[in-house]
Amino acid sequence: xxxxxxxxxxxxxxxxxxxxxxxxxxxxxxxxxxxxxxxxxxxxxxxxxxxxxxxxxxxxxxxxxxxxxxxxxxxxxxxxxxxxxxxxxxxxxxxxxxxxxxxxxxxxxxxxxxxxxxxxxxxxxxxxxxxxxxxxxxxxxxxxxxxxxxxxxxxxxxxxxxxxxx
Numbered sequence: 284x285x286x287x288x289x290x291x292x293x294x295x296x297x298x299x300x301x302x303x304x305x306x307x308x309x310x311x312x313x314x315x316x317x318x319x320x321x322x323x324x325x326x327x328x329x330x331x332x333x334x335x336x337x338x339x340x341x342x343x344x345x346x347x348x349x350x351x352x353x354x355x356x357x358x359x360x361x362x363x364x365x366x367x368x369x370x371x372x373x374x375x376x377x378x379x380x381x382x383x384x385x386x387x388x389x390x391x392x393x394x395x396x397x398x399x400x401x402x403x404x405x406x407x408x409x410x411x412x413x414x415x416x417x418x419x420x421x422x423x424x425x426x427x428x429x430x431x432x433x434x435x436x437x438x439x440x441x442x443x444x445x446x447x448x449x
Contacts, residue, residue: 293332298324346447353439354400365405368425381410382429384419384436393448394419400440407432 292298298321305320306312368377388394394416398409401421411420426432 292325292328294328294335297328300324301327343447343449346443350440350443350447353443354403357404357439361405361407365424368406372425377425378427380423380426380429380432382421382423382426382432382436384421384433384441386417386419386441387437388441388444388448389416390448391416393444397436397440397444401436 301324302317302320305323306317309316386394386397388397394412398412398419401407401409401419406424408422409419410422413419421432421436423429423432
């Protein structure tokens with residue numbers, strides 16, 4: 284029975300997520316749109332499953348929840364900081380900088396989440412991953428301490444991702 288369920292739902296959490304997100308994106312919740320969301324939630328993972336890497340061997344969801352809350356908080360704070368910079372500082376006073384972040388992470392899923400986290404946080408953007416996957420190039424809008432930015436990313440995000448993806 285497990286084989287049949289896995290065949291129908293190769294990524295069950297994605298199926299649920301797609302159905303819920305589809306329902307939330309509709310202007311009004313209707314049973315028909317929910318059923319359509321469930322159908323999308325089944326079909327999309329089924330069609331794309333041949334291109335998915337193997338599932339993470341160990342993933343701690345209990346550690347992911349605080350990480351998501353931390354990132355949401357950092358996004359709010361960074362929005363305020365960037366708004367303040369844009370409103371109060373002339374362009375010639377900005378100090379944009381490229382920062383290389385050496386990575387201890389090796390799992391592609393963890394590196395992708397780190398790069399996404401950096402890009403989601405206003406004022407920073409992940410620009411490139413080295414060929415070997417051992418460093419990430421990040422652009423910052425304004426800093427006078429590139430080493431501090433590097434250390435902050437490693438301390439706040441990479442360290443936690445290492446705990447989430449064993």
